[in-house]
Amino acid sequence: MTNVHRVLIVGGGIAGMSLAIALSRKGIASEIIEADPDWRIYGAGITITGPTLRAFETLGLLDRIEAEGFCYDITRICDADGRVIIPSRVAGRPLGARIPNSGGIMRPVLHKILSEATRACGAQVRLGVTVVAIGQNGQGVSATLTDGSEAAADLVVGADGIHSCVRVMLFPDAPVPVLTGQGCWRAVVPRPPEIEGAQVYVGGPVKAGIVPVSQDEMYLFLLQHVPDNPRMPEERFPELLAALLIGFGGALGAIRDGLSPASRINYRPLEKLLLPPPWHHGRAILIGDAAHATTPHLASGAGLAVEDALVLADLLASDRPLKDALAAFTARRYERCRMVVENSVRLGELEMRLAPGEEQAELQRASMLALNAAI
Ligand SMILES: Cc1cc2nc3c(=O)[nH]c(=O)nc-3n(C[C@H](O)[C@H](O)[C@H](O)COP(=O)(O)OP(=O)(O)OC[C@H]3O[C@@H](n4cnc5c(N)ncnc54)[C@H](O)[C@@H]3O)c2cc1C
Numbered sequence: 001m002t003n004v005h006r007v008l009i010v011g012g013g014i015a016g017m018s019l020a021i022a023l024s025r026k027g028i029a030s031e032i033i034e035a036d037p038d039w040r041i042y043g044a045g046i047t048i049t050g051p052t053l054r055a056f057e058t059l060g061l062l063d064r065i066e067a068e069g070f071c072y073d074i075t076r077i078c079d080a081d082g083r084v085i086i087p088s089r090v091a092g093r094p095l096g097a098r099i100p101n102s103g104g105i106m107r108p109v110l111h112k113i114l115s116e117a118t119r120a121c122g123a124q125v126r127l128g129v130t131v132v133a134i135g136q137n138g139q140g141v142s143a144t145l146t147d148g149s150e151a152a153a154d155l156v157v158g159a160d161g162i163h164s165c166v167r168v169m170l171f172p173d174a175p176v177p178v179l180t181g182q183g184c185w186r187a188v189v190p191r192p193p194e195i196e197g198a199q200v201y202v203g204g205p206v207k208a209g210i211v212p213v214s215q216d217e218m219y220l221f222l223l224q225h226v227p228d229n230p231r232m233p234e235e236r237f238p239e240l241l242a243a244l245l246i247g248f249g250g251a252l253g254a255i256r257d258g259l260s261p262a263s264r265i266n267y268r269p270l271e272k273l274l275l276p277p278p279w280h281h282g283r284a285i286l287i288g289d290a291a292h293a294t295t296p297h298l299a300s301g302a303g304l305a306v307e308d309a310l311v312l313a314d315l316l317a318s319d320r321p322l323k324d325a326l327a328a329f330t331a332r333r334y335e336r337c338r339m340v341v342e343n344s345v346r347l348g349e350l351e352m353r354l355a356p357g358e359e360q361a362e363l364q365r366a367s368m369l370a371l372n373a374a375i
Pocket residue numbers: 010011012013014015016033034035036045046047048049052129130131159160161162163164165166184268270287288289290293294295296299300301302303304305
């Protein structure tokens with residue numbers, strides 16, 4: 001038996017909340033320590049692929065995501081003018097009739113769904129604190145928190161994102177996040193009724209696309225080559241994004257012409273990180289972006305985080321000794337996460353050197369096909 005009855009989760013993002021919910025379904029108690037006193041999430045859209053929707057279904061949250069986000073089966077590939085060149089990337093529903101091929105949702109809406117489920121499952125949540133030290137012995141683990149208190153548990157899970165402080169405590173020599181040379185623009189705009197699925201625009205000067213996130217709204221994404229990582233002044237976001245959209249027609253052209261300070265524009269330089277195995281040290285382990293942070297090219301970082309939570313909860317509820325369960329976690333997750341991080345970064349490299357659309361599409365297709373495999 002793993003003999004894990006109480007888990008301390010550092011970080012209340014998608015990975016941490018999913019883990020608390022998955023553990024409660026196995027009868028294991030947990031407490032989340034979240035650094036942000038207001039537990040906020042920024043107002044961008046997020047794409048949830050079929051495999052991510054499958055993971056949310058296992059977590060019991062697909063119904064709410066379908067109701068409050070927007071799920072669809074068709075992703076159209078368009079040229080820069082907005083003419084459809086590939087009407088649908090996938091035939092039927094490869095993951096079964098219950099699982100839509102893809103979807104979109106606003107991050108704050110997903111956060112609300114996950115945080116309500118976290119509280120409803122009985123997990124404790126402490127906001128505005130973090131961990132300053134982790135002490136371990138054969139029997140358990142104790143974390144010293146910034147408010148001076150000690151939190152005791154059978155296992156500590158670092159789910160504190162790409163700039164994880166738990167990773168630094170466990171693995172001081174671990175690689176640090178690296179900029180990839182691209183920046184990601186996103187904006188939230190009204191959804192015209194004819195946009196019933198995603199559209200990806202290829203063959204233009206940059207990669208861009210749109211994804212519905214609700215009955216009323218959709219989000220635009222655009223990936224810019226920014227080798228020098230310039231500062232993007234927020235007051236100029238509408239003008240800078242509109243300039244990048246010059247030359248696009250179709251729905252993207254219409255969005256460009258309507259961009260304004262009300263368009264909820266967000267910009268992020270992209271970073272990547274892949275921690276070599278193992279992802280545990282004694283009674284502490286890393287999940288989500290803390291262990292494997294990807295760029296958004298396969299829209300799968302959040303999905304990997306939810307899958308990590310499901311797999312770790314399964315292993316902790318198994319009859320293996322704890323150290324075997326933790327080793328089995330990295331063994332089950334490493335290859336899939338490596339594929340996503342490395343292929344996402346490779347897709348970005350292909351975009352930056354304007355590689356032929358077919359080469360990009362083939363890598364995208366092969367990666368998504370691999371992700372359909374059961375976890
Ligand atoms: C521009 C961009 C677009 C993306 N688009 C998509 C997409 O379309 N689809 C997709 O699946 N993925 C996407 N991703 C990836 C996805 O956002 C991440 O993979 C996912 O959020 C990882 O979840 P996480 O819980 O591991 O980390 P995070 O979401 O970073 O959550 C970490 C949590 O820990 C908290 N925290 C941080 N430090 C501490 C600390 N020291 N103590 C306590 N708490 C702490 C933070 O406040 C936060 O709540 C995108 C990423 C980027 C950068």
